[in-house]
Amino acid sequence: MADIADDNRLLNDWHQRMAVGIKLSNDGDLPKAEQIFRDILQLTPPQPILATAHHNLGICLLHQGRSNEAKDSLVEAIRLEPTYAQAHRSLGGLLHAEEDEDGAEFHLRKALSLNKSDAEALNNLGAVLNARRKYSEAIILLRQAIRLQPALVDAYNNLGISFTGIGALRTARKWLEKALDLDPHNAAAHANLGNVYKEAKRTSEALACYEIALSISPNTVTTRWNRSLALLQAGNFEEGWKEYEWRWRRRSTPPRKLLFPHWQGEELQGKSILLHAEQGLGDTIQFIRYASVLKHQGANVVFECPQPLVELLRGCHGVDVLVPEGANLPEVDFHSPLMSLPRLCGTTLATIPAPIPYIEVDPAKVSRWREAIFHVVIPRAVRVGIAWQGNPNHPWDSFRSVPLREWQPLLHTPGVQFFSLQTGPGVEQLDAIKNERLVNPLELILQPADMADLAALIQNMDVILSVDTATAHLAGALRAQTWILVAAISDWRWLQDRDDTPWYPSVRLFRQRSLRNWSQLFARVKAELTAFATSRRLSAATLTQGVMQ
Numbered sequence: 001m002a003d004i005a006d007d008n009r010l011l012n013d014w015h016q017r018m019a020v021g022i023k024l025s026n027d028g029d030l031p032k033a034e035q036i037f038r039d040i041l042q043l044t045p046p047q048p049i050l051a052t053a054h055h056n057l058g059i060c061l062l063h064q065g066r067s068n069e070a071k072d073s074l075v076e077a078i079r080l081e082p083t084y085a086q087a088h089r090s091l092g093g094l095l096h097a098e099e100d101e102d103g104a105e106f107h108l109r110k111a112l113s114l115n116k117s118d119a120e121a122l123n124n125l126g127a128v129l130n131a132r133r134k135y136s137e138a139i140i141l142l143r144q145a146i147r148l149q150p151a152l153v154d155a156y157n158n159l160g161i162s163f164t165g166i167g168a169l170r171t172a173r174k175w176l177e178k179a180l181d182l183d184p185h186n187a188a189a190h191a192n193l194g195n196v197y198k199e200a201k202r203t204s205e206a207l208a209c210y211e212i213a214l215s216i217s218p219n220t221v222t223t224r225w226n227r228s229l230a231l232l233q234a235g236n237f238e239e240g241w242k243e244y245e246w247r248w249r250r251r252s253t254p255p256r257k258l259l260f261p262h263w264q265g266e267e268l269q270g271k272s273i274l275l276h277a278e279q280g281l282g283d284t285i286q287f288i289r290y291a292s293v294l295k296h297q298g299a300n301v302v303f304e305c306p307q308p309l310v311e312l313l314r315g316c317h318g319v320d321v322l323v324p325e326g327a328n329l330p331e332v333d334f335h336s337p338l339m340s341l342p343r344l345c346g347t348t349l350a351t352i353p354a355p356i357p358y359i360e361v362d363p364a365k366v367s368r369w370r371e372a373i374f375h376v377v378i379p380r381a382v383r384v385g386i387a388w389q390g391n392p393n394h395p396w397d398s399f400r401s402v403p404l405r406e407w408q409p410l411l412h413t414p415g416v417q418f419f420s421l422q423t424g425p426g427v428e429q430l431d432a433i434k435n436e437r438l439v440n441p442l443e444l445i446l447q448p449a450d451m452a453d454l455a456a457l458i459q460n461m462d463v464i465l466s467v468d469t470a471t472a473h474l475a476g477a478l479r480a481q482t483w484i485l486v487a488a489i490s491d492w493r494w495l496q497d498r499d500d501t502p503w504y505p506s507v508r509l510f511r512q513r514s515l516r517n518w519s520q521l522f523a524r525v526k527a528e529l530t531a532f533a534t535s536r537r538l539s540a541a542t543l544t545q546g547v548m549q
Contacts, residue, residue, distance in 0.1 A: 389426025476504030
């Protein structure tokens, strides 16, 4: 009986120590709490208590910013007690913060399999699914979390993110405002409400939300990053480019570590500078124009070029040396990522460098493509090159890309022949479309086409009609007559309420008036194409009459 009493006293002692440690941790005295949890571990209590101590130590370490140690403690808690639901939830939350969404989803689903009524696990899994753009499933889980715990502010905030992700901006705003009703000082909810206003092109309201969020949490990277996009969208380049540098603090876009100094605007006469791409192919095409700006400052410009653009950008103005990505880099005096150059060059809305075209296409390649399509061209028809699909990994691709089936009404425009400029994802959609006025010229050559081929093909078109993707940037950089279909939720670079763009003088923007309503936009484009084709026919007839006279 004495042994049992001793065991009970020990258990009570361990539980009391644990309770003291938890209270200290909740009160913010983390070093003392940590020491208590470590003392418990040294006493080697029974396995369930040992697992609990590891879990509490992990939470305490996490609050101190020691995430690697915290992760080790949480993993050990789960090793000791594989069915420890709370430890799975805590580890899942930590992994989500580290953007390990695979690991986070695994542990959070495990937590919910052990406790289906864990509102915080439901909320955390909803946040993970948001990060994976699985918004519909996230909405189901987050609604359930709120039913279980109506005061769980983070769940309202995450629901706002979910509805923003599917473009339901009014509903997103409703949930974020509910989060702020519960917690007016919630920086994340203010910032996410700013994102809703930004996507709705209500920039002044977006910036006001970001200001409130930053007054509460001044150095939140995502808020500063999104604020930069709102400023750029509004045409406030002076402040926007400065804020855009916050992208380097995002876990997903760490800065490039090179041995050469980062250029900060120093004198370039007689110096060499390495430019390197950092985002998509369209961004690279858009911002490589700055090579000429630096060349005019006396620099020897070296460009580390993404492999898909190597052949194309051999003919880029201002580039002295082109080095394919993966090849050894030469010694230079400075380096700069392409999208830092507008800030370093002091670019404003009125001073965007637009010496277009700034990419030269091999005339022989243009001629070869003219010959390749010669036998399929409909005489006197307006030739329109089309691209309908962007990179499917882009976060807003579901808004900006338009399935080819939705182009069908446009493909019957009289006097117009359409040529596919689509490469990569989206090409497979051609199999389902049977229309004699739509040609896939890339089937006419034996070797795979590259971006240089695409540029040469563009030179053989009368109009380029594209969604917001690299093809549109290429056509604009070549000064081809280009019409870009811009979704209601669109990229900052197309600014607001404009049907032109200072980045590309030959580009017209056709803006969607309501999200995912492409039919209305295509009706406008068809009317414009019909008028264009009619004008071309009348001009040709006038010229013919002039010759006959």
